[in-house]
Amino acid sequence: MKPFAVILLFFCLTFGAYSAYASSDSTLTELDQMADEALQLTKFSRLEEAKSILERFAVRFSEEGVKDGKFTMDELRVLTASHHEALRAVTNINMNVDERIRLVTSFRLAADAISSTHQPMWIEMEASVMRDFQEVKNAALEGDKEAYNQSLNSFLATYTVIQPSLKIDLAADKLQKLDSKITFIDRYRSDFSEQEWADHLESLEQDLQKIFSNPDEDEADPSLWWVISMTGSIIVLTLSYVSWRKYKGERQQKKRKDSNN
Structure with missing residues (x-):
């Protein structure tokens, strides 16, 4: 070719x-x-x-x-x-x-x-999610069960807004870990205990902060970069080959002229 x-x-x-x-x-x-x-x-x-x-x-x-x-x-x-x-x-x-x-x-x-x-819109919900969660944590630390339940309901309503997005953007094991902790504090809220709940909420808060703190990396399809890389390399090699053939042809032509002379 x-x-x-x-x-x-x-x-x-x-x-x-x-x-x-x-x-x-x-x-x-x-x-x-x-x-x-x-x-x-x-x-x-x-x-x-x-x-x-x-x-x-x-x-x-x-x-x-x-x-x-x-x-x-x-x-x-x-x-x-x-x-x-x-x-x-x-x-x-x-x-x-x-x-x-x-x-x-x-x-x-x-x-x-x-x-x-890059930066999905659900990241912008960080302030609302963490604010609602802080109210849950404050109520737990104060031992106010009624305020705790009200705050927890508000937090869950806010969290469910971003939950579908998290299912799309987060690894399954990471989301499962987060959801299991949220399900736990929701299901056993009637067994509210100030000290025990403080430990659960501290762990949950760290997980929430993690999902918002790591910016998305470039997720371009690796196959596209492979095509670009391979194409670029082949074009460079082809051009180099053409230049070498041209140079060799000119040298041979010059030698023929020198022989005739």
């Missing part, structure tokens, strides 16, 4: 890889924008419009996301469940406004978690 043909072939392969990723990014951006629009409409109580956007999201998600295998099975499961809850929120006129917004916000954060490659 001629050098130019080699370069052209690998240029086409690289461009094709970039095109595939660009198409995928375009779909994710579109889905993310739909989720955001649904949330904004919900906040202004424009529920019919929010419902229409969520239904369009489902169609687009099914056509592009599911069909083309853009998402993992866990992502499909989590986002589908979160979307179902958001749709239920905007169609149930008897639902409390705060609860409705909470469910749609949870869906919006989950959609962002799938599309974000």
Whole structure:
């Protein structure tokens, strides 16, 4: 194969890889924008419009996301469940406004978690989550069982907003550890004991801080970087080979001229 043909072939392969990723990014951006629009409409109580956007999201998600295998099975499961809850929120006129917004916000954060490659939006919930948790901890340290239960309910409501996003972004074992501690303090709240609960809450607080403190690393598909690296290397080698052939040809031509002279 001629050098130019080699370069052209690998240029086409690289461009094709970039095109595939660009198409995928375009779909994710579109889905993310739909989720955001649904949330904004919900906040202004424009529920019919929010419902229409969520239904369009489902169609687009099914056509592009599911069909083309853009998402993992866990992502499909989590986002589908979160979307179902958001749709239920905007169609149930008897639902409390705060609860409705909470469910749609949870869906919006989950959609962002799938599309974000660096700083997901759920990270911005750190202040709210940790503030609510601090109230739980304060009530426990004061031995106020009634305040403890009220604060714990508020914390759990806030935590469930980011829980679908955590299922998408966190390793399964890390999330399981966190959820098991939260389930424990919720299930056995009637056995409230100031000192014992202080130890549980201290451990839980450290886990919560960890999930917010580690920024996301670049999660670009390693296969893309492999293609880029290999293509670059081959192009460099090809150009080097072409230069060497040209140099060798010029030397031979010069020798022939010297012999004739």
